[in-house]
Amino acid sequence: MTAIETIDLTKKFKNKTAVNKLNLLVEQGELFALLGVNGAGKTTTIKMLSCLITPTSGDAILLGESVTNNPQAVKENVNVSPQETAVARNLTVKENLELTAEIYGFGRKVSKQKTEEMLLAFGLEEIANDKAKTLSGGMQRRLSITMALISDPKILFLDEPTLGLDVLARRELWSAIKKLKGKITVILTTHYMEEAETLSDRIGVMVKGELKAVGTAKDLIEKTGVKTFEDAFVALATETEAEK
Amino acid sequence: MRCMSFAKRNAKEIIRDPINVFFGLGFPLVILFLLSAIQANIPVSLFEINRLAPGISVFGLSFVSLFSGTLIAKDKTSSYMLRLLASPLTSADFIIGYTLPLLPMAILQSAVCFIVSFFLGLTINLNVLLALVILLLTNVFFIGTGLLAGSIFNDKQVGGVCGALLTNLTAWLSGTWFDLDLVGGAFKTAAYLMTFVHSVNAARAAIDGDYASIFPDLWWVIGYAILIIIIAIYVFKSKMKSENI
Numbered sequence: 059m060t061a062i063e064t065i066d067l068t069k070k071f072k073n074k075t076a077v078n079k080l081n082l083l084v085e086q087g088e089l090f091a092l093l094g095v096n097g098a099g100k101t102t103t104i105k106m107l108s109c110l111i112t113p114t115s116g117d118a119i120l121l122g123e124s125v126t127n128n129p130q131a132v133k134e135n136v137n138v139s140p141q142e143t144a145v146a147r148n149l150t151v152k153e154n155l156e157l158t159a160e161i162y163g164f165g166r167k168v169s170k171q172k173t174e175e176m177l178l179a180f181g182l183e184e185i186a187n188d189k190a191k192t193l194s195g196g197m198q199r200r201l202s203i204t205m206a207l208i209s210d211p212k213i214l215f216l217d218e219p220t221l222g223l224d225v226l227a228r229r230e231l232w233s234a235i236k237k238l239k240g241k242i243t244v245i246l247t248t249h250y251m252e253e254a255e256t257l258s259d260r261i262g263v264m265v266k267g268e269l270k271a272v273g274t275a276k277d278l279i280e281k282t283g284v285k286t287f288e289d290a291f292v293a294l295a296t297e298t299e300a301e302k
Numbered sequence: 303m304r305c306m307s308f309a310k311r312n313a314k315e316i317i318r319d320p321i322n323v324f325f326g327l328g329f330p331l332v333i334l335f336l337l338s339a340i341q342a343n344i345p346v347s348l349f350e351i352n353r354l355a356p357g358i359s360v361f362g363l364s365f366v367s368l369f370s371g372t373l374i375a376k377d378k379t380s381s382y383m384l385r386l387l388a389s390p391l392t393s394a395d396f397i398i399g400y401t402l403p404l405l406p407m408a409i410l411q412s413a414v415c416f417i418v419s420f421f422l423g424l425t426i427n428l429n430v431l432l433a434l435v436i437l438l439l440t441n442v443f444f445i446g447t448g449l450l451a452g453s454i455f456n457d458k459q460v461g462g463v464c465g466a467l468l469t470n471l472t473a474w475l476s477g478t479w480f481d482l483d484l485v486g487g488a489f490k491t492a493a494y495l496m497t498f499v500h501s502v503n504a505a506r507a508a509i510d511g512d513y514a515s516i517f518p519d520l521w522w523v524i525g526y527a528i529l530i531i532i533i534a535i536y537v538f539k540s541k542m543k544s545e546n547i
Contacts, residue, residue: 108388109388110384110387110388130390130392133388133389133390134390136388137388137389138384138385138388140381140384140385141381142380142381143381144380144381144382144384144385145382146311146315146382147315147382148314148315148318148319149311149314149315153311153314157307157308157310157311158385158389160303160304160307161304161307161308161386161389161390161391162389162390163303163304163390165303189318202385205385206385209389
């Protein structure tokens with residue numbers, strides 16, 4: 059079943075077209091990576107899909123609900139882990155999780171129960187009573203992603219989730235993200251080729267606001283006739299320039 | 303439920319910032335003690351506690367704008383706002399969540415100010431409760447100002463506008479530090495066009511049991527409170543829609 063369908067999804071900021079007529083299909087349970095250089099339109103796409111900004115034209119249907127016609131219904135089904143760590147700094151880890159669950163409509167008792175489950179599942183139980191601002195960058199990021207998951211989203215947007223993390227923290231997060239595969243639909247943006255290749259079922263490469271290619275890492279390597287996925291990405295990302 | 307959870311979070315964020323506690327409670331009390339000490343050592347009635355306590359309460363409430371404005375501005379410039387905006391919270395949830403925690407805080411702030419004033423000689427009677435109600439209406443103005451400032455400015459600018467400008471306007475134009483008649487002229491006219499002196503005068507009338515004198519001033523307080531809240535809600539909602547908050 060289709061989780062996300064975009065129909066000529068477009069976003070313009072004054073004279074600049076950030077995303078141009080994006081047409082994309084993502085299946086339920088799929089982990090789809092969006093790759094692109096800075097300014098390619100990845101984050102703008104995620105912001106439109108998560109109803110943070112309104113498309114200039116076109117539409118996106120998430121689990122049958124339109125981001126333009128019924129954003130409130132879309133919001134009930136999705137959650138986001140923004141590019142930068144998004145936590146309430148003066149709240150403890152536990153309070154951050156409980157608050158997020160309550161904002162998504164869970165009662166206090168259920169929120170507390172879900173918080174305990176998430177603390178255990180994501181190895182946060184030892185720092186449950188620490189304020190978010192006292193945590194390391196890696197732990198804050200882990201908390202941020204756990205906050206995105208506590209609402210039981212059917213679709214999760216992870217915007218550069220491992221940006222700025224050290225290798226160990228990154229690997230730990232990869233392990234957590236891998237566990238989500240098949241259970242919920244995940245849209246991941248990243249600059250790390252290895253991350254996209256390791257985690258995702260399919261990859262979309264965006265160049266200057268347009269979707270240049272979609273497929274598995276293997277598909278994209280074959281399509282570009284190179285040896286590695288990184289080379290395939292470079293070939294796709296620079297193709298437009300070369301064509302000019 | 304959602305807005306109450308969000309309100310609880312905002313209350314925690316404000317209370318857990320020691321600077322807020324100092325400026326919200328500590329600083330007005332320091333001024334109260336200081337001016338009372340001056341009064342005890344001068345032969346003229348300059349800072350009588352019945353006139354001073356309502357003035358200091360209004361001055362203390364001006365910091366509420368700083369609390370709420372700073373919180374909103376900080377949220378606005380952090381990724382946490384993206385998380386909140388992507389959630390099912392509605393505009394009404396945001397506005398209630400940001401404003402509701404400030405009401406009990408303001409009541410507590412004014413109550414502490416009056417309790418301390420009792421020890422400095424303020425008459426203990428039911429009129430103080432009436433003054434608290436009047437101050438609550440005054441607080442609506444300061445809450446609205448905080449919401450408006452937080453929607454428009456970043457946290458540093460809010461510090462300047464609410465922390466410096468508004469608190470000074472409240473102090474100078476409220477008739478707390480000096481009798482506005484002593485200055486007179488355009489200064490007095492300007493002061494009486496603002497809400498601060500009317501808030502202080504209405505609370506003073508309540509404390510004195512001079513009920514007939516409450517309402518001319520209280521109309522100004524209510525008018526300003528309604529006006530600023532309407533503007534603040536409009537600007538806040540516009541900012542949310544314009545994707546700039």
